[in-house]
Amino acid sequence: MTDLAQLARDGDLRGLRQHLADRDVPGVVDELERWDAVTRAVAFRALPKDRALEVFEDLDPALQTELLEGLREEAVTALVRDLDPDDRAGLLDELPATVAQRLLSGLSPDERAMTTALLGHPADTAGRRMSPEVVALPEDALVGEALEHVRRHGRDAETLYVLPVIGPGRCVVGVVSLRRLLVTDDDVPVREVMSEPVLVHARDDQETAARVVRDHGAVAVPVVDDENRLLGLLTVDDAMRILEEEESEDLARTGASEPLSRPYLATSVLGLVRARVGWLFVLIVGATLTVNVLDAFEDTLAAVVALALFVPLLIGTGGNAGSQAATTVVRAMAVGDVRFADLTRVVGKEVATGFLLGSCLALLGFVPAALLVDVDIALVLCLALVAVCTLATTAGSLTPMVAKRLGVDPAVVSAPFITTFVDATGLVIYFLVAQAVLGL
């Protein structure tokens, strides 16, 4: 691995070329994303032209812009010209407006028109991620004619496997797979073999659109405007990429950090700090609630110091029970198994689950706790465990569902937020139970 950096430092272009030639495109992308900006730039320039284009397409957009800065003007123009229109739009979006403008003006009128059309759709919509180069079939064609049409016009299209069938005004009236055309006789009308189209709208959220592609097991889905006119196709490879980006965002937020804007090894320490420090600060401010609670119950604590022994165990367990519920419910919402309308069913299940979990732990923990301290405190601990587990699973299921309803990303308010909330309320419960049982 280290050889690559060494070869780059030595300016050994032939060695670099050799090293990279042994890998396929995803392998090269992988390598490039692991190294510092200089090694990356040198290695990229060592790639043969065709390969460079394929590699560039698959690179993280933040790294794409960095690479462009190191290339000569003509090389940049050539690279940008050869990208697919959707990849090009994604890249131009990342660049400073003046640079983007200059690059756009270097394109052929056709390519420029397609790219600006894509850039006209807001970021994170299906319209921005679609491929505008589509082969569409007229609805009165025969299968043989349709195949001929595909063979003549298919060279530039990103996919030919899903063919939208269009009526007057480019409205999508159906969809036929290339596969279906191939296994049908030439003289059958296309209209007879086409099926009801599954469509997404250009302004649909990209994640929603990508899920449509996945749920239908489709190779591509037509993207249309409000009048059902064909604009492009969202292909399965772009859908998979969108879903991967969204999963990464969700996972980062589940762990209370912002998603990184570039691959991990290409992110600096300051970049990591920036992604995390805000959430960590918000959470520590939330945690000051626990300081207030303990302060309020200081007399109880001073009277029975043994109560302090179980504080971390109790709130830790509450946090874990809350995380379990939250991650389960967030996932069930993400894959569409659970919607807001199911709120009462979900919360009902989680209340019962939390109660049973707390009871199991209490039954198992009573004897050891009684032996360690005494029966009264063991009783306090066990009652508090049941209450805290029930509270935690309830909060863990309710919070993400309500958040989503309010338009907040459920992953943001999940595990760490629930833990912080459960910490403070769990302590209140613990001390109230203690006061009641111990008669303080």
Add this chain to the structure above:
Amino acid sequence: MTDLAQLARDGDLRGLRQHLADRDVPGVVDELERWDAVTRAVAFRALPKDRALEVFEDLDPALQTELLEGLREEAVTALVRDLDPDDRAGLLDELPATVAQRLLSGLSPDERAMTTALLGHPADTAGRRMSPEVVALPEDALVGEALEHVRRHGRDAETLYVLPVIGPGRCVVGVVSLRRLLVTDDDVPVREVMSEPVLVHARDDQETAARVVRDHGAVAVPVVDDENRLLGLLTVDDAMRILEEEESEDLARTGASEPLSRPYLATSVLGLVRARVGWLFVLIVGATLTVNVLDAFEDTLAAVVALALFVPLLIGTGGNAGSQAATTVVRAMAVGDVRFADLTRVVGKEVATGFLLGSCLALLGFVPAALLVDVDIALVLCLALVAVCTLATTAGSLTPMVAKRLGVDPAVVSAPFITTFVDATGLVIYFLVAQAVLGL
């Protein structure tokens, strides 16, 4: 929504049929997975035959087997006969061996052979998930002949878009996309337009194989045996499904629970408890360490009761910093950005990140803490915050990487485990710092 259950209870088949006719296949699957077993069975029987097959294919395997139990023998045989071989193998795997055997014997010899061949591959491998019905091209064909071959033999294949080119002994020598064939003249030899094949091995882990499909943006990838002989194709829709299953598993484990074996709403409360109680118990046993630590430092605690005020805040922050590092590193490993060889780079970054994060919090927290209690305790808290944050990010990055190296799923040992570990060690640090600063 509730109408469906109502219609099922009333046995109103016509109403049910009407209700389900308005939805597409994923919509019906969604509906079915939200209701109880009886409603599901009644609603399923209300579907027209073609639709029932499509819906059945997309259902969760646990629900498939449940549905079969409620159908008449002939209906079951017909359903199983019409499934794709890979879906059929997945279903038979879930059924009791005797039932599976009986169903297998009801298939045509061809279908039976394909299914038993799939079942011969271990679960969770690429071989088990591939489609065995493939159209392959002989390497000496011309493009026109190849297209003719596809049109004649394509009816049964799950995909025609990726065509493996085979040499002697069915060895894969290349791959050509249907798209490429279509835009090439009929008299060009296939050998000239085929490309180097990206292959997966039948015994490759299904997740690894699915990532190959995604990373290459491929519609399908040939699956071969150890001698490079063609066995089938892993298609992109199966790859997406595999990746979704794996993401769900990883996410569940991140939240310290076992993945559910069926969709959330179709899981009983006892099912939820079973998925979580084991982990919760392991974690609470781990948390008893904190009881021991507090017990050991009881004198310090009794001397300065104000120290107890910050215990939940301190360990909560450590847990959050650890979760941030763990989720980031686990994800970076999952998408292939980070490997074990990067251990020192990753841990180095995280040590620095943790130190900076802790320092930021300490700087911001010193004055408020000094005002609330006193300068000495504020100093103890701030020093402990820096140490605990550094410890937490280090543990958060190191643990998943080492776990993966040892063959343990990194998601299993992530956030909650790190939190439990950081809780106990963080307390030790806190009290040692207190003893040093306060001169106890």
